Amino acid sequence: MARYSDSPEEGRERRSLTWAVVFFLLSVILLYLPPSLQGQIAAGFRATLLRPFILTQEAVARVQRRAEDASQLQAQLDSMAGVIVSQGLLAEENRRLRGTLGIPDGIRQAFVPALVIRLGTVGSESMFLLNVGAEKGIKPGDPVLMREGGIGLVGVVKEARRGTAIGIDWSHPDFRASAMTADGGVFGLVEPVRGSFREEDRLLINGIPLYEPVEAGALIVTSGLGGVYPRGIPIGVVEELADQEGRWRKAYWLRPVVEVGSLTHVLVVVGGREAEELWGLFMEGRLPASDSSGAGGEGG
Amino acid sequence: MRRSALLRILVPFLVVLHLLLHVGLGLAGSAPDLLLVALLLAAREVGMGWGAGLGLFFGLLEDSFSVLAFGANGLALTLLGVVGARTRDLFVGDSTVFYFWYLAAGKLLRDLVFWVVAGGGVREPFVSAILLEGSVAAVYAALVGVILILPFLGRNPLP
Numbered sequence: 314m315a316r317y318s319d320s321p322e323e324g325r326e327r328r329s330l331t332w333a334v335v336f337f338l339l340s341v342i343l344l345y346l347p348p349s350l351q352g353q354i355a356a357g358f359r360a361t362l363l364r365p366f367i368l369t370q371e372a373v374a375r376v377q378r379r380a381e382d383a384s385q386l387q388a389q390l391d392s393m394a395g396v397i398v399s400q401g402l403l404a405e406e407n408r409r410l411r412g413t414l415g416i417p418d419g420i421r422q423a424f425v426p427a428l429v430i431r432l433g434t435v436g437s438e439s440m441f442l443l444n445v446g447a448e449k450g451i452k453p454g455d456p457v458l459m460r461e462g463g464i465g466l467v468g469v470v471k472e473a474r475r476g477t478a479i480g481i482d483w484s485h486p487d488f489r490a491s492a493m494t495a496d497g498g499v500f501g502l503v504e505p506v507r508g509s510f511r512e513e514d515r516l517l518i519n520g521i522p523l524y525e526p527v528e529a530g531a532l533i534v535t536s537g538l539g540g541v542y543p544r545g546i547p548i549g550v551v552e553e554l555a556d557q558e559g560r561w562r563k564a565y566w567l568r569p570v571v572e573v574g575s576l577t578h579v580l581v582v583v584g585g586r587e588a589e590e591l592w593g594l595f596m597e598g599r600l601p602a603s604d605s606s607g608a609g610g611e612g613g
Numbered sequence: 614m615r616r617s618a619l620l621r622i623l624v625p626f627l628v629v630l631h632l633l634l635h636v637g638l639g640l641a642g643s644a645p646d647l648l649l650v651a652l653l654l655a656a657r658e659v660g661m662g663w664g665a666g667l668g669l670f671f672g673l674l675e676d677s678f679s680v681l682a683f684g685a686n687g688l689a690l691t692l693l694g695v696v697g698a699r700t701r702d703l704f705v706g707d708s709t710v711f712y713f714w715y716l717a718a719g720k721l722l723r724d725l726v727f728w729v730v731a732g733g734g735v736r737e738p739f740v741s742a743i744l745l746e747g748s749v750a751a752v753y754a755a756l757v758g759v760i761l762i763l764p765f766l767g768r769n770p771l772p
Contacts, residue, residue, distance in 0.1 A: 332662025344684030
């Protein structure tokens with residue numbers, strides 16, 4: 314008796330449909346994998362198939378760097394020399410005062426220079442790759458500063474592996490920084506606000522007490538609270554009042570110091586051992602509450 | 614002949630060119646989405662299973678640079694691979710006009726699926742991401758795609 318069976322065409326279609334369902338399920342599973350596993354897969358692709366393209370952008374950035382005007386670099390060097398000379402006396406005074414009062418040296422930060430690799434793929438907006446990584450002591454949470462044309466806060470490292478690191482800039486929805494006016498009079502929290510278009514993304518300093526005066530043009534810097542960013546890194550300049558809630562809080566729009574789109578070189582602030590030790594003491598409750606809050610404000 | 618030329622020459626060329634423009638040179642919106650063009654062209658030739666697999670692979674290449682929305686490109690392009698393969702059964706056209714609308718609609722669908730899957734923290738407002746920027750990007754990708762496949766359409770029309 315003849316048995317019924319699919320025609321070769323039908324069999325092929327059925328196999329094709331089965332594979333399509335398998336790949337679709339795989340794509341859904343990948344979407345819900347733990348972030349650590351997702352990171353490993355992404356790092357695997359970046360280290361193999363995508364490596365030549367990442368190296369291409371590194372090479373382009375190096376060529377751009379070499380083509381910079383030497384006179385401009387000389388001017389920057391002269392400005393830096395001026396700053397160093399004028400601050401030499403200040404550093405000496407600070408050292409003597411600390412010695413007199415018995416205060417130990419402040420937390421020292423190390424800076425690692427890095428090339429920025431900006432990506433143009435879907436979903437990589439507000440992110441950047443660095444050409445250095447864990448081998449230089451870079452770890453998640455390290456602040457990233459602009460290196461050329463002055464110092465300003467760019468963002469923070471999110472993921473660090475050998476030879477590369479991924480960071481987010483200030484326009485990323487996850488970016489937050491504890492901030493204050495340059496004179497240390499008013500404190501708040503800086504966060505990005507999405508505009509209708511990418512070009513309209515802005516920074517906002519929020520949580521400022523209603524009766525604290527903040528003038529337009531005031532420089533906003535990191536406060537060091539929370540221990541993520543060192544104190545005193547410029548973030549933006551106050552433009553205008555953005556919002557006022559009831560009788561207790563107001564927010565201001567900021568003009569960012571760093572235009573992230575044009576970045577090619579940055580400095581990564583690598584926290585010293587002292588910072589980790591201080592944080593460890595705080596977490597273990599070995600510092601009294603009043604002292605620990607003071608230490609965080611000054612040194613973080 | 615035409616099919617093998619499309620798969621062996623044009624699709625790999627588009628993938629490498631896309632990565633060179635978007636990763637190697639860091640161009641974002643100013644470079645067309647050639648990865649999608651490559652996927653949609655290949656999906657019509659290789660069928661649903663391979664189309665979905667190719668879409669997942671292409672999506673993972675893009676997701677490698679996405680920390681907060683990992684997998685969103687993979688899912689979007691897997692779906693596109695399936696839909697692209699199905700269009701072969703629904704539309705037998707092989708004209709430049711058909712390919713223009715096929716690529717443009719594919720790009721819009723890809724952006725829409727990504728927008729839905731990526732999550733509120735990452736996505737931009739719907740009007741700018743899909744209706745305005747998405748439409749322009751769709752027309753851009755479709756125009757470039759049609760220009761690139763013209764030599765393949767001209768010599769050997771589809772049966």
